[in-house]
Amino acid sequence: MTDYDLRTREALRRVVLLEYGFGPETLRGRKICPVCGRAGRADRTHCADCGARLPETTLYDFYRSRHRCCPGCGVVVTEVAVYCPECGTRLPERREAAV
Template sequence: MAEKEELNWLEECGFGPKVMKSMKVCPHCGTVVDNEHRVCPDCGMRLLTKTLYDRYRERHLCCDKCGTVLADDSRYCPHCGNSLYLKVSGG
């Protein structure tokens, strides 16, 4: 139950997955805009299709099963127990 409360708190503060999936950042001026925008309202630059959530997941090792962000040397997901050995070792 505490985990659900923590996720709700993150969402309320603007840092949870739901919020990150609904926002993009302009690559030119850095303006944060709603995911539905195709052009930055501040500078007119065309926006990338990737959301903040997509970009975050590209830059961090995440569990394929539950999406938990992991340490670079993780072998198992601490949240769901999914084995990451093959993914981390490359073999």
């Protein structure tokens, strides 16, 4: 695969993530209303549907709190990963949870 092919593939992947809402950029731009459950823009303070106050945290903050993520690019990584498969960043060692 040529360098051009790789750059094109990466650009297309980013467009798909933005369009269909699964990428970190999209998650950073959304909040969920705690009352009605509707998704709203992150820059809003109140829900457009029911008027309830939106939380300060975005979907991305919620997502990161429940998954092991790369500190470099934010992609989810497995528990046993040493390097990020997306950007190659060496991952910090995972601490075992206290039982």
